[in-house]
Amino acid sequence: MDIHSILLITHLIGVALGVGGATFAGILYLKAIKDGHIDPMEGEWLSVVFTVLRIGLVILVISGFGFFLEYRFTGQEERLIDPRLWAKMTIILALVFNAILIQMRKIPMWLGESLSITSWYGALALGIMQNADYSYFTFLIFYAIGVIIVIGILSVIKRLYLGKITS
Amino acid sequence: MTQSLSIFLSIHVFIGVTGIIASYATLIWLFKRNIPIRLLKISSLTAFIAYIATWLTGGYYYVLYYGGSVKPIIKSGPTPWAHSIIMEVKEHIFLFLPVLAFVILLVIWLKGNSLEKNKPLRNALALVVSITLLIAVLMALGGIVISGAVR
Numbered sequence: 308m309d310i311h312s313i314l315l316i317t318h319l320i321g322v323a324l325g326v327g328g329a330t331f332a333g334i335l336y337l338k339a340i341k342d343g344h345i346d347p348m349e350g351e352w353l354s355v356v357f358t359v360l361r362i363g364l365v366i367l368v369i370s371g372f373g374f375f376l377e378y379r380f381t382g383q384e385e386r387l388i389d390p391r392l393w394a395k396m397t398i399i400l401a402l403v404f405n406a407i408l409i410q411m412r413k414i415p416m417w418l419g420e421s422l423s424i425t426s427w428y429g430a431l432a433l434g435i436m437q438n439a440d441y442s443y444f445t446f447l448i449f450y451a452i453g454v455i456i457v458i459g460i461l462s463v464i465k466r467l468y469l470g471k472i473t474s
Numbered sequence: 475m476t477q478s479l480s481i482f483l484s485i486h487v488f489i490g491v492t493g494i495i496a497s498y499a500t501l502i503w504l505f506k507r508n509i510p511i512r513l514l515k516i517s518s519l520t521a522f523i524a525y526i527a528t529w530l531t532g533g534y535y536y537v538l539y540y541g542g543s544v545k546p547i548i549k550s551g552p553t554p555w556a557h558s559i560i561m562e563v564k565e566h567i568f569l570f571l572p573v574l575a576f577v578i579l580l581v582i583w584l585k586g587n588s589l590e591k592n593k594p595l596r597n598a599l600a601l602v603v604s605i606t607l608l609i610a611v612l613m614a615l616g617g618i619v620i621s622g623a624v625r
Contacts, residue, residue, distance in 0.1 A: 330557050361502075365495055368491060368494075368495070369488070369491055369495075372487050372488065372491050372614075375487070375618055376483070376484055376487055378621075379483070379621045380475070380480055380625070383625060384621060384622050384624045385622070385623050386622075387618050387619075387622030388619070388623075396615070396618075400611065403498065403611075404503070407501055407502065407604075408497075409507070410505045411505045411600075412505075430492050444580075456516040459601075466497065
């Protein structure tokens with residue numbers, strides 16, 4: 308197996324853990340707050356999922372830098388200034404700073420949760436859309452629209468599941 | 475580029491990323507309800523060692539290869555500012571990182587046990603860690619732009 312395949316598999320594992328972790332964090336959080344408070348067992352499960360999310364993020368970042376080195380060593384330097392790659396990095400940075408703000412309790416949960424889910428699915432989509440030929444700012448506009456849509460969807464799901472409007 | 479220089483550049487990049495991850499972990503753990511002092515000591519030490527090692531490997535690569543072989547290509551290419559602005563900024567601002575990481579290391583190792591009760595100290599330390607993390611991330615992004623300018 309060559310280095311590119313190893314990097315690709317590692318990167319995909321990171322994305323899988325991240326996307327799966329973000330999805331399950333949302334589901335478990337919703338189940339946990341249904342009775343109005345998060346009990347110790349629910350808190351423990353959420354903590355495990357957040358740990359998986361962070362492991363996914365670390366794997367994603369390390370394998371991502373592996374790709375940068377591969378591009379540098381194989382004469383594909385122009386790929387390092389690809390708008391799609393910079394949009395993906397911006398989304399990953401948003402994910403990192405969102406996680407810090409959630410930990411510091413400086414961001415409302417509805418926004419932090421939406422940013423986390425949109426960012427992970429956005430990074431996945433950008434990884435798949437190899438031929439997407441848009442400018443950096445177009446990608447970010449799509450991302451911002453995605454965040455707004457996810458805020459709306461999560462708000463509807465919460466209203467239906469919890470039977471009331473929650474923030 | 476020789477194989478040994480490729481290895482040096484790879485070590486420079488991965489140790490730098492390790493430093494970023496360690497600084498990120500330090501910041502996250504500072505805001506846990508029960509601050510894990512032992513983990514904070516490990517992450518702050520890892521970040522400090524990583525930034526020193528990144529500095530040394532980056533310097534070695536610059537002196538032996540970048541200055542003579544890569545810099546002229548970038549300066550004659552379509553994005554000469556990648557060297558004249560970004561690399562110059564990287565060379566000078568990077569020097570903050572080992573110093574800031576050492577300050578963080580000292581505070582955690584000497585005053586770690588009082589962080590949970592002393593909120594102003596924890597918040598001040600979190601600010602220093604945030605600045606360190608921000609600089610480290612900008613250095614990494616700068617490195618990607620510089621590599622992308624080698625055309």
